[in-house]
Amino acid sequence: MLSNIAAPSRPLPRITAVGTGVPPHSYSQEELLEIFRVDDPRIRSLYLNSAIERRHLTLPPVGPDGARRQESQGELLRKHVDSGLDMARTAIAECLGKIGAAPEDVSYLCCVSSTGFITPGFSAKVIKELGFDTSCSRLDVVGMGCNAGLNALNAVSGWAGANPGKIALMVCIEACSAAYVFDGTMRTSVVNSLFGDGAAAVAVTADAASPTEASGEPGEPGPAATAAPAEGPVVLKFASRIVPEASEAMRYEWDDDHGKFSFFLDREIPYVVGAHAEETVGALLEGTGLRRSDIAHWIVHSGGKKVIDSVRVNLRLTRHDLRHTTGVLADHGNLSSGSFLFSYRRLSEEGVTAPGDHGVLMTMGPGSTVETALLRW
Template sequence: MTQEMTCGSNPRIISIATENPGRRYAQREIPDLFGVTDKKLVKLFSGHHISSRYLTIPSPDVSGMVPPESGLDLANKHRELAISAGSAAAERAIQAAGLKTCDVDYIACITSTGFLCPGLSAHLTKALGLRPDVHRLDIVGMGCNAGLNGMQPLVNYLNHQRQGHALLVCAEICSASYVFDATMRTAVVNSLFGDGVAAAIMGFNTNPDRLVGPEILGFVSHILTDQIDSMRFDYDDGKYSFFLERDIPYVIGENAHLPVRALLKKFDLHQRDISHWIVHSGGKKVIDAIKFGLGISSHALRHTDGVLQDLGNLSSGSFLFSHERLLAEKIARAGDYAIMMTMGPGMTIECCLARF
């Protein structure tokens, strides 16, 4: 059974704002800062697919190396930057939508790089001065796919209320969750992720002059539970470190078509009907596997490749960084369909259909 799509009747993305805390480091700088001398490990930082990343790390000591950070140091870093960068991105998204903080009815916060209690949504409610009756949701530990998982309840809420505005904040301080132990396992992760926060305002078509994003039509999830340990956090030496299996790109590439086909079937569409692809910048091999698995071009994923090149993997907010670049091109036409795709632990592939 296909779902009805009435133009303009669905919540849409009204604005997107992004923030990168810390300093921008050239990828080639990182090995020296952490005293990496093993040629195999250094090679991970010399690929052309990532040229730079924003990281928040201590200044080098007299030896020219970054001093070690304790688990407490990392937890404090996550708390401080998730709140400060999250507030900055949210404020600009609210302003870009032509709204005031009192207009936000629902806030959903996503993070997998630290744990806060009270949750980030409470901290941002205080920092932004949101209404005391604002609805809140925190999604913690779900991983790189979680941005779309956080968007779905906001869409459901707006569809139920038929009015109002919702704020999505993906705050990933990846330099607050790392272990540098000179092993290949941690070096792969440490060569990939960067610090980034993305915020989006969602609502209805009440001010066409300010609307820049598409309306959200529907979602499809696909979890591969036989791969549940392929992406995970382990606890090493008093710190959480992320682990990635080597075959992740191939598993994602082989299965990416399943949620895409299910989503298209749900709305009686074909892949040829999709004009724009907004995909999580999970890494070069992951992106290449999706291109191959779905039969889409490098041009179709230029925003995803560009975010990875300039900023690295930004976890749950990566797809909003890519979406922001698509909107900046101003090439989307009314009626164009777009698919957003995020991938993460579980192993999970999330898809969303949108229409400009």
């Protein structure tokens, strides 16, 4: 079914490339249980029934007794920066390489992270370390959590639409192992069993064509709807839903007992997210002439097995619809803000998208928030 989105006043932003980066070492859940000498059957069950097979992590150094020692907050912060920059370098190089661009060609840089706090932020460090032009505009999105990738993509897409022909780059940098506390409690074990390290970069550019050429007249298929170029889909619109009554369900806070930050996940959060997924997608599709059955591709944040199942049931999706979401969870765990871009990359490499197809991106995280975006190939 063709959407009847009205022609915009400026060219539509287009996702042109995605790249990813992870630490060099990957561990199975069984290996992690042995490395950290976990004997508690409840915690072992948490790891082994998570639908996660492996995760890339930067583990703590080995202590004198041969066990992994506790890291101070200062050490975790250095891990956040050092590992984050390494992963970002890989993701950016891959992303820009796909479109034949170099760092100095980027005019706008947005860096997203929730696994540490630094000033200046990652954007300044990336510009310095990777050789971006010093006139590059920048933005840091910090502390928004797993949903932040779409919050930032909204800002990046807006900048790209206002600056046709120029490259805007978003980089999600999440060294989740820099936010771990190991104390043997179920609270911290839920987090430790779930998150992995990874970075993802996405390039966005608005075609330097007229708005009518880019989108077609309302209700009619323009050239982009019938012969979308190979660079990638256009970003049509965004929709958000925040659930204030669940604002404490996901939080990153200071732990006085350990002298470091610690992340908390409420056990009810999968059901909160699932219950609000349908109304968020409804708001996204409102006014477009599209129904949920018209959406060919679904890219949902790999938040965890229960979160994915809750979204799938509430939106009446199939397991095939969420194959990339569950695949990323199995191979990487929850990668926080960049998870959906790892799934998007798999969809792109699968080669099943066709001109005129529509897709929905969905992320969820602290707030509690559900974020969505509508794409058209």
